Every structure is written in C-alpha cells, then in structure tokens.
Amino acid sequence: MRKGLLVVVSGPSGAGKGTICQALLEKTPLAYSVSATTRKPRAGEVDGESYYFLSVEAFEKMIEKDELLEWAKVYDNYYGTPLKKVEEKLAAGEDILLEIDTQGAMKVREKFPEGVYVFILPPSLAELERRIRGRDTETEDVLQKRLAAAIDEIEAGKCYKYVVTNDEVDGAVDSVCAILAAERRLVARNGELFDEIEKGREDPI
Numbered sequence: 001m002r003k004g005l006l007v008v009v010s011g012p013s014g015a016g017k018g019t020i021c022q023a024l025l026e027k028t029p030l031a032y033s034v035s036a037t038t039r040k041p042r043a044g045e046v047d048g049e050s051y052y053f054l055s056v057e058a059f060e061k062m063i064e065k066d067e068l069l070e071w072a073k074v075y076d077n078y079y080g081t082p083l084k085k086v087e088e089k090l091a092a093g094e095d096i097l098l099e100i101d102t103q104g105a106m107k108v109r110e111k112f113p114e115g116v117y118v119f120i121l122p123p124s125l126a127e128l129e130r131r132i133r134g135r136d137t138e139t140e141d142v143l144q145k146r147l148a149a150a151i152d153e154i155e156a157g158k159c160y161k162y163v164v165t166n167d168e169v170d171g172a173v174d175s176v177c178a179i180l181a182a183e184r185r186l187v188a189r190n191g192e193l194f195d196e197i198e199k200g201r202e203d204p205i
Contacts, residue, residue: 002189004090006112007180008098008105010157011120012150014131016166020120021099023173028180030097031089036062039077052082070100070107081108095180102156116183118176119157123167125150 007030011017024030036052038059047053054062059078062068071080081098089096098108105117122128128150132143157163162179166172183189 001093002184002192004093005095005180005183005189006086006090006098006108006115007095008100008108008115008117009120009176010100010102010105010118010153010160011166012122012128012153013146014128014150015120015122016131016169016172017099017120019169020164020166020172020176021097023169024097024176024180027173028177029095030180031094033081033086033096033098035079036068036082037077037079039079054078069098069111070104072101072104083111095184102153102159106156106159116162116180117160118162118164118179119160120172121154121157121163121165122150123165127167 009017009021009024021032025032034048034050034052036054036059038054038056039051041047041050041053045051045053056078059071059080062080062082063071067083069081069083069086071078073079081100081104086096098105100108102119109115109117122131125147129143129147132146162176164172164175164179187194
C-alpha cells in the first residue's frame with residue numbers, strides 16, 4: 001500500500017491559501033490535519049474537529065516529548081500539529097493537508113523531507129495589498145505589518161518544491177490538483193506496483 005502524501009500549503013496573508021485548501025478538500029482525496037491549541041474554544045468549535053483544545057501544561061508536555069510536528073506561540077497561545085495523528089494517517093495511506101506558515105513548514109520538512117510543499121503566490125504585491133484592504137478588518141498599522149511579513153514569506157517560498165500563482169482561484173486549485181496527481185504517480189511512491197508484476201511473473205500458471 002502506498003504511504004500517504006504529506007501536503008504542505010503556505011503563502012502570505014491575502015494570497016488565498018485558505019480558499020484554495022478548502023477547495024482541495026472538496027475536489028481531491030485529502031484529510032485535513034487538526035491542530036492543537038491552548039486557546040479557548042469559540043462558539044461552534046468542536047474539540048477534535050476544529051482543534052484539539054489542550055491546557056498549557058498538556059501542550060508543553062507534548063513539546064518536551066517531541067510529540068509535535070511543528071508548533072508556535074502566537075499571542076500567548078500555543079498552536080501545533082500532533083505528530084502521532086499525522087503518522088497514523090500517512091501509514092494508513094491517507095493524504096494529509098497542512099495549511100501552515102513558512103516557519104512551521106520548514107520545521108515539518110526536517111521530519112518529512114519527502115512531503116509535497118506548495119507555495120501560493122499572489123499575482124503581485126499591489127494585488128495582495130488590494131485583497132487585504134478589501135477585508136476592511138485591519139488598521140493601517142497592522143496592514144503595513146502584514147505586507148512587510150508577506151515580503152519575508154515570499155522570500156521563504158523560494159525553498160518550496162512547487163509554486164502556484166493565485167490570480168484566479170479555480171485555475172490555482174486545478175494546478176495544485178495536477179501537482180498532487182503527479183506526486184501520487186511517482187515511481188518512488190509506487191514500488192509495490194512493480195513488485196506485484198514481478199510476483200505475477202514468478203507465480204506458476
């Protein structure tokens with residue numbers, strides 16, 4: 001049985017990676033990796049589906065035991081990806097989708113260099129700014145910080161295996177689907193198919 005793919009999608013705020021990931025879950029066989037966090041659940045969120053909601057002590061114990069694929073502390077709350085859950089699904093042949101920032105992706109790559117790393121680019125910085133301003137949820141100061149962070153993330157995106165420009169969502173989704181289709185057919189991931197042919201040649205008729 002083919003081991004599952006670990007698919008990591010990153011991109012700057014406003015690039016549309018969240019929209020693309022949601023479409024991928026609907027169009028191609030992928031399981032979304034549920035993150036762990038120490039923040040309190042919001043209305044409608046379900047433990048084990050939205051997040052694994054943990055105490056600070058429980059999360060820090062996972063850090064000590066190296067039980068997280070990646071983690072970060074954001075605004076006094078921890079966020080991370082439980083390693084055991086990912087390993088179990090990959091071993092069962094499931095393809096797993098992680099939507100994380102570039103810093104987290106680099107940590108993941110240390111443990112899973114064979115993963116499929118896709119960076120989502122905006123068509124231009126001007127378009128990225130237009131999209132963020134269009135949300136109308138950021139102060140000018142926060143917006144400028146997001147744009148500065150976007151430039152750093154785009155630079156980090158050069159380390160990824162694939163890049164997809166999101167100038168039109170459906171086209172970008174189709175491009176990522178094509179990448180995944182090719183990765184699923186790599187000879188290096190499908191050695192058992194050759195083994196079956198060899199076994200059939202050896203079996204007496």
